[in-house]
Amino acid sequence: MSRFDDTLRCEEVLDLLEPYLDGDLPPDEAAQAAAHLERCPACAGELDLATAVQRELRALPQHDCPPEVLQKIHSAGAGEVVPFRSRLAGWPVRLSLAAAVLALTVGGAAFFLQQRQDGPSPAEIAQATEEARFALAYIGKVSRKASLGLRDDVLRRRLVAPATRSLAQTLEDIPGNEVPVRDTAGQP
Amino acid sequence: MATAFETTAERYQRRIYSFARYLLSDAEEAEDVTQEVLLRLWRHQRGLDEERLGTWLLRVTRNACYDLLRRRRSAVALATRESLDADEAREVPSAEPDPESRAQTSDFRRSLVRALSGLGEPDKSIVLLREVHGVSHREIGEALGMPEVTVRVHLHRARRKLREQLREVYER
Numbered sequence: 001m002s003r004f005d006d007t008l009r010c011e012e013v014l015d016l017l018e019p020y021l022d023g024d025l026p027p028d029e030a031a032q033a034a035a036h037l038e039r040c041p042a043c044a045g046e047l048d049l050a051t052a053v054q055r056e057l058r059a060l061p062q063h064d065c066p067p068e069v070l071q072k073i074h075s076a077g078a079g080e081v082v083p084f085r086s087r088l089a090g091w092p093v094r095l096s097l098a099a100a101v102l103a104l105t106v107g108g109a110a111f112f113l114q115q116r117q118d119g120p121s122p123a124e125i126a127q128a129t130e131e132a133r134f135a136l137a138y139i140g141k142v143s144r145k146a147s148l149g150l151r152d153d154v155l156r157r158r159l160v161a162p163a164t165r166s167l168a169q170t171l172e173d174i175p176g177n178e179v180p181v182r183d184t185a186g187q188p
Numbered sequence: 189m190a191t192a193f194e195t196t197a198e199r200y201q202r203r204i205y206s207f208a209r210y211l212l213s214d215a216e217e218a219e220d221v222t223q224e225v226l227l228r229l230w231r232h233q234r235g236l237d238e239e240r241l242g243t244w245l246l247r248v249t250r251n252a253c254y255d256l257l258r259r260r261r262s263a264v265a266l267a268t269r270e271s272l273d274a275d276e277a278r279e280v281p282s283a284e285p286d287p288e289s290r291a292q293t294s295d296f297r298r299s300l301v302r303a304l305s306g307l308g309e310p311d312k313s314i315v316l317l318r319e320v321h322g323v324s325h326r327e328i329g330e331a332l333g334m335p336e337v338t339v340r341v342h343l344h345r346a347r348r349k350l351r352e353q354l355r356e357v358y359e360r
Binding site: 015017018022024046049050052054056057058059060062063064065066068069070072073075153 | 201301315348
């Protein structure tokens with residue numbers, strides 16, 4: 001064995017395994033590491049692991065871009081390029097629309113039912129309640145997609161519960177009506 | 189006949205999308221980022237130096253991904269990401285011949301993908317670009333704005349971290 005065999009300790013060799021594998025060590029240091037690895041099974045085992053990590057990283061697939069991505073950018077004619085509207089940019093708009101839908105659904109249903117001379121039927125009340133729940137659940141879904149950070153429980157406590165209670169109260173004010181309203185948002 | 193933009197977009201779209209998908213662990217968001225990046229390419233195509241186009245696209249992709257990650261940092265997103273990481277690992281085909289080795293390899297890859305997604309920056313981007321996508325050290329350095337030697341140091345350090353995290357799975 002050469003004098004170099006003893007110049008590197010295990011912890012030093014373990015620090016050098018990745019550059020050793022990549023051929024990034026200066027020749028003399030690479031020779032010392034190689035000599036150590038030949039006689040040290042523990043460090044040789046670590047070199048096997050470092051090799052496996054690199055091999056498996058290189059075996060990970062490169063994902064193919066779905067063709068729709070380019071199709072959305074190209075127009076149908078002659079390679080002309082048209083701008084597209086990113087889904088990311090659309091979420092705040094959708095959230096606003098969803099809130100408007102909720103306001104119209106809850107307010108509209110209450111107004112319509114109050115105006116009825118003969119009073120709403122149980123089926124109409126149930127449908128109005130269901131539509132309000134749908135709108136609330138949609139707001140929750142849109143806010144999640146828009147990454148606005150609204151937690152489900154916060155949304156339920158601050159928005160869904162007060163709105164459904166308000167709707168229920170309005171409907172109950174109509175003589176002869178008792179509307180069972182759950183305190184949670186239904187799934188659309 | 190394809191325009192210069194089409195040729196460039198077709199040449200780089202896979203790298204952009206794949207890099208974004210690994211960084212985000214979400215296919216739909218990776219599509220959005222790819223569109224955003226290609227749109228920027230379309231807007232700036234006249235002023236771009238062709239030789240640096242590849243590295244510019246990588247830089248823009250990475251920035252777009254991190255903007256998006258910052259926006260969606262929530263407990264729900266993190267939980268989803270973990271399950272997607274597991275899906276990602278399941279998609280990886282195994283090259284091992286016998287079932288036992290296949291199971292071990294699959295385990296190892298799943299742990300590797302998980303450990304990879306837990307790396308900090310710039311380590312994660314460097315490992316993804318160099319080892320998974322085969323980008324040269326020089327290009328990575330240009331894309332990330334650091335000297336080539338720094339890229340190598342980060343790469344070695346990141347793989348060492350992965351090695352340390354995977355030791356237990358490897359020894360099983």
